[in-house]
Amino acid sequence: MNTFDSIIIGAGPAGLKAADTLANFNRKVLLIDTDAKIGGKLNLWDRLFPDFSSSQELLNQLSKNINNENVTLKLNTNIISIKNNDNHWMATDSNGNTFYATTMIIATGFDVFDAHRKEEYGYGIYKNVITSVDLEKILSGEVSIETPSKVAFIQCVGSRDEKVGNNFCSKNCCICAVKQTIELKEKFPLTDIYCFYMDLRMFGQSYEELYRRSQQDYGVNFVRGRVSEISPTMDNKVVLKAEDTLLSRPLKLTADLVVLMVGMEASKGTKILGNQLNINNTDGFVKSTDRYLSDSETTLKGLFVTGTSKRQMSIPETMNDAVNAAVIVNNFLNTL
Amino acid sequence: MHKRYWNNYQKEIAEDHYFYARSCIRQTFFSGSETAFLKMMTDELGKDIFDDSRQHTCTGIGYHSDIIPLETISTVIARLFSLMTEMGYENFVPSCITSFGILTEITELWHHRPDLLEKTRELLYKATKREFNVPKNIAHPCDIIYKFREDLKKNMKYQLVNKDTGEPLKIVEHIGCHYAKAFPDRGVGGAEFPHVLVGMIESWGGSVIDYPERRHCCGFGFRNYLVQANRGYSLSNSNKKLESMAPYEPDFIVANCPGCTMFLDRWQYTVAEMEGITYDKHGHGIPVLTYEEMAGLLLGYNPWELGLQIHQIQCEPLLDKIGIAYSPEDKYKDAYGKQLFPPQKPNNLIV
Numbered sequence: 247m248n249t250f251d252s253i254i255i256g257a258g259p260a261g262l263k264a265a266d267t268l269a270n271f272n273r274k275v276l277l278i279d280t281d282a283k284i285g286g287k288l289n290l291w292d293r294l295f296p297d298f299s300s301s302q303e304l305l306n307q308l309s310k311n312i313n314n315e316n317v318t319l320k321l322n323t324n325i326i327s328i329k330n331n332d333n334h335w336m337a338t339d340s341n342g343n344t345f346y347a348t349t350m351i352i353a354t355g356f357d358v359f360d361a362h363r364k365e366e367y368g369y370g371i372y373k374n375v376i377t378s379v380d381l382e383k384i385l386s387g388e389v390s391i392e393t394p395s396k397v398a399f400i401q402c403v404g405s406r407d408e409k410v411g412n413n414f415c416s417k418n419c420c421i422c423a424v425k426q427t428i429e430l431k432e433k434f435p436l437t438d439i440y441c442f443y444m445d446l447r448m449f450g451q452s453y454e455e456l457y458r459r460s461q462q463d464y465g466v467n468f469v470r471g472r473v474s475e476i477s478p479t480m481d482n483k484v485v486l487k488a489e490d491t492l493l494s495r496p497l498k499l500t501a502d503l504v505v506l507m508v509g510m511e512a513s514k515g516t517k518i519l520g521n522q523l524n525i526n527n528t529d530g531f532v533k534s535t536d537r538y539l540s541d542s543e544t545t546l547k548g549l550f551v552t553g554t555s556k557r558q559m560s561i562p563e564t565m566n567d568a569v570n571a572a573v574i575v576n577n578f579l580n581t582l
Numbered sequence: 583m584h585k586r587y588w589n590n591y592q593k594e595i596a597e598d599h600y601f602y603a604r605s606c607i608r609q610t611f612f613s614g615s616e617t618a619f620l621k622m623m624t625d626e627l628g629k630d631i632f633d634d635s636r637q638h639t640c641t642g643i644g645y646h647s648d649i650i651p652l653e654t655i656s657t658v659i660a661r662l663f664s665l666m667t668e669m670g671y672e673n674f675v676p677s678c679i680t681s682f683g684i685l686t687e688i689t690e691l692w693h694h695r696p697d698l699l700e701k702t703r704e705l706l707y708k709a710t711k712r713e714f715n716v717p718k719n720i721a722h723p724c725d726i727i728y729k730f731r732e733d734l735k736k737n738m739k740y741q742l743v744n745k746d747t748g749e750p751l752k753i754v755e756h757i758g759c760h761y762a763k764a765f766p767d768r769g770v771g772g773a774e775f776p777h778v779l780v781g782m783i784e785s786w787g788g789s790v791i792d793y794p795e796r797r798h799c800c801g802f803g804f805r806n807y808l809v810q811a812n813r814g815y816s817l818s819n820s821n822k823k824l825e826s827m828a829p830y831e832p833d834f835i836v837a838n839c840p841g842c843t844m845f846l847d848r849w850q851y852t853v854a855e856m857e858g859i860t861y862d863k864h865g866h867g868i869p870v871l872t873y874e875e876m877a878g879l880l881l882g883y884n885p886w887e888l889g890l891q892i893h894q895i896q897c898e899p900l901l902d903k904i905g906i907a908y909s910p911e912d913k914y915k916d917a918y919g920k921q922l923f924p925p926q927k928p929n930n931l932i933v
Contacts, residue, residue: 360587362586362587363587365586365587365588365772365773365774365775366774366797370586370587371586371775475774475797477792477793477794477795477796477797478792478793478794479794480829480830485794
């Protein structure tokens, strides 16, 4: 029987950091992910806000940290069921293999909002409408494009939007757009960039400063107004219709490229496991017992949750949360 | 690419046995469309559809002018349903897109507010001694034609193809706001890229134009037109839309709403008279058809029985393009073959 101190489901930044921390407490950890490689959504980004550090370097470091005898890594493993039996947790994968542990940590994270759902923005219909995830491939050089003359960024795609059922703010898109506009301007200095927003929520350290620099040093234009729809033009560009709510005027902008800043939804895995164990909120994220006093615990004894399985977080917040969860799990194991 | 989230979405559309409710304004503006639809249903498709002479308004124009109380709308709709119930039908088919929108909205309201449904039953009974069932299915005639488009195609004599070039006709489709904008799941293909007219066009050989103002208002907008002082908004909205589609050189426009069909057609005359602008190269304007007229033409129905001569933009160039046979001398004859006076000609628009 495969028995561990803890099974961590999800090998993104939260799962990796929790595994590393528990291993340092000399706990035996099984780290499981459905993907063929570790890193989760960290793999989708090239550089990170607000300091433009390399996501790959961070991932390499996280990978190095879990490379020890206390951590067993199982990739390509899709956990379809979690059960508790006599104070032991069992996780069963789609091949029928069952893994056992004293505790379990859900670190199944988030999914990027599927921009096809906002049909009015034409993602998947017009080739020059892309998402912030697609743009990372352009910024990293993996995909090359001709120099665009005008690029529009649209914030809050799939966030703060009752129409798609997501009333929450995804929190990271504002600063991510600022980062990406600067990177795009560095790559294409002659390109005019317009960023359509509802509010800009520069909550983190040095975010506001980066926002200021994007305007003063890079000439990015921020327009307060939500885009209503995107349509094609005869010369294969797209027209955005919006209202500039500071000027109280409708406006149209013809752009060569539109970047949709897609939000963060509870991942499919988070929703499935949360539903199964009846521990999720109405928005699909897993509910902790108490946001202030026991934010890593769930209502089920021995089952813990960390990172963006709970709510939207930045990468540093995710990893700090994972350390917290690992300490709580270790304390729990000490009490047994 | 070209992945559309709602593309394959199909709403529930009843197979047969429909209770038909005519439109207040369509019989005036598009005099042959409703008759053509009934003919298609019975003669082409062999369906059972009942056209009740006792039917009445849905209150649509009053509703969208903010002059009818909710209880009144609800009770008037209930009376229409009581006619359907009395005749033994369960599937309601309103000809007008605004009626479709109102019926959808009221039945949805009843679903969430059973107290309002009960009050409506009470009010209707007090006023008329009538009772009613809520329809099992509410579909617009365009939904039904869409559903049976391949069956209709088997009987069609023509296709949406230019007979000289063999190229598909380039068609602008325009969907009425009240079809799917309020309730996207009540329209085939959803609200942003509804597939109901696109499906007909593509099945019948044509191609659809995707242009910048595709989803822009047709110009009707009820209060834009009904309040006389606002009519400039109506005209400028239609103008914006027509200007946007003109460079794509559409062969015609097809719409599923009486207001859209009316205003996209009639305002072309107004703009031509005011500004000397027509939206096609030859000065004829862009023909605007109802979906029944489009289907009827392809089925070989007489264009003058379909009522195309009372459109503002005349259809002969389009008929010639498709190769549809017609008799010019019969254009202004009444149902008994008596020659009527031809209408006055506009100054700028060629008719």
